[in-house]
Amino acid sequence: MRKILLAGLVSLLPVAALAQESDAAPTVDLPMADVTKVMTAAVDGFIRPGYDAFHESADKMTTAMKALCEAPSKAKYDAAKSAFRDAAVSWAHIEVVRVGPVIEQNRFERILFYPDRKSTGLKQVQSLLSKVDETATDPATLGTKSVAMQGFGALEYVLAGTGSEELLKAKNSYRCRYGAAIAGNIANVAKELSDIWDAPEGIQKAWEQPGPDNLNFRTGGEAITALLGILVHGAEAVRDQRIETFYKGSDKAKFPKQALFWRSENTWPTIKGNLEGLSTLLEKSGMVELLKEKDRPIVAATQAKLKSMIELSAKITPDLEKAVENAAERKKLDTLLADGKDVIAKLNDGYGGAIGLSSGFSFADGD
């Protein structure tokens, strides 16, 4: 059913009431069967498995945190930090999807509050740790507090920030129980996302079958443009939000402690996770199949550049102070920035132009 909305009035009209659409001039005009195949592959081969995996890793992180709280030991502490890393990397894979349910009801911010230029999250977490607030030790009540206190950034501080040695000193310490509640809260949000995407009549169907009655995409072109948008915006986020936040070039001011997860040295594992997520989505969706034969090399070229970035990100020192000071390390950062720009251009202008966006994806995203 299509909805006609008027001020103060919502009425419903049958589909048959729709006028002809033969005069429409969709910018991206692709065969619907091909679009459905690609969207289905993107949803079933990347988005749903991505959220499922994230949910599973968040559950494991919660279990590891509870185990640490109940019987603190060096081994349990290491296991908790390892579970944190696994969950953060799992999130990084699917984090590139910045549309749909994840950006509703503050879910994204509840999982990860970043960037945080004014250290709002840090201040709130430090304040919470300086006293005992039992409502912060229950995921249900923690979930109603400031988003900056309930996600990965907060848990990283619990595990690796000032005072983290307390985790080993006493059984069921307040700090540890707060950390376990954060993990549980992340797992709760992850479950919500997983459930929403797994519901057969919900968003998964809407993404896979564009049409006049669809809540998300009226045409196949809109759906594919949105899918491309995930890749373009995801690549932009890696470059602009994850790297340039602390390093914009050798001649610019450097802020290594503004980097995401610098304390736990998980900056590069999660950036690598973002890049792998982009590469996996591009591959699993089969987006290349929508292009004419002559245009298909743009996808292989994009994948090659992403692969190069993934490999390079694993070779940069996790000590970000050193990464921005050492000339050889800086060269790697410069390469990542340049390659990131190239990936964005290949997706934006290359793939975007090939499907019909004459001036590229970003130019055509309106305002």
Add this chain to the structure above:
Amino acid sequence: MWRGEAIDRRGFLKAAGITFTAALAPSSLMALERTDAVYASGFRAPDGSFGVATVSERGEIIDRVPLPARAHGLAYSAATGRTVAFARRPGTFAMVFDPSRQTEPVMITSPEGRHFYGHGHFSPDGTRLYASENDFDGNRGMIGVYDARDKFRRIGEFDAHGIGTHDMTVSDDGKLLVIANGGIETHPDFGRTKLNVDRMEPSLVLLDAKTGVLIQRHRLPASLKQLSTRHLDMAENGRIWFACQWEGARNALPPLAGWFSRGEDLSFVSLPEETTVRLGNYIGAIAVNRHDGVVGLTSPIGGAAVTLDAKTGAVAKEETVREAAGVASAAHGIAVSSYDGQFNDTRSAVAWDQHIVRLG
């Protein structure tokens, strides 16, 4: 957005002077000599660089001014001839230039904690420039006030009484600022990401242009809370036309345009369903031609240009324009551009940006 009588080329040539015309390429000079109107619009060149061009009625490029990044909306002062190209959000520059190149360009930079939202307007006497801006840490729209007589020094700001402030204009007598608050929260840390689509707060606002005092604010009803009120133009008798972009369910048929005046409620145009569908629930630009009594709307999403009767709101004309971008009042009817380089009768090797301003 231009609102005077049909501008003529002679006025522009007179203002431009011999130095300007002597510097033009023969084809550009020919275009200028035979045009009935002159426009300006932002563009992206094939090499990826950005600029703003003056354009003839036929759509031929007369002159180009380079820009450091992508522009969005433009403002023109008939009193001084100054034209401003505002950076696209979340940009931090606005380039003031003289289309006749009689004075040096001035680059305005948004102050700390603010970025431009892409639109602005001059006071009728050209002494003030108003710009829509984002106080991003305060999550509120602002109107920056700049002194055009003093190198566009920022002399103050007004609360726009809404979030996601986008287009704005000034009443003919200069007493009112008319503001379209799109209702969508953004923050430069998150690029162009829309941060609150599930809890938008669109509104249309009138401020006292001298004091910034709130005169009138229209919030939308709950059923239309995801209708982003984004673009404006003034018709005769103080009627303010507005155009919207729908962020809600794609299978809805929301009203996409309407009007109001000081002291009046909002009136939405009842577009035919096929027109709403054709516009893709998204109007990217709006312009009123007072002389002809029509309103132009474009949609890059739907690939359409629609002309309405300014008195009744009835659809007078619908055209298919692939990747439709800007609209402006033409000597007759509405001028339309597109992302793929079409500007009225001419296709150029540029991507025209979302807005056109008529110079005159």
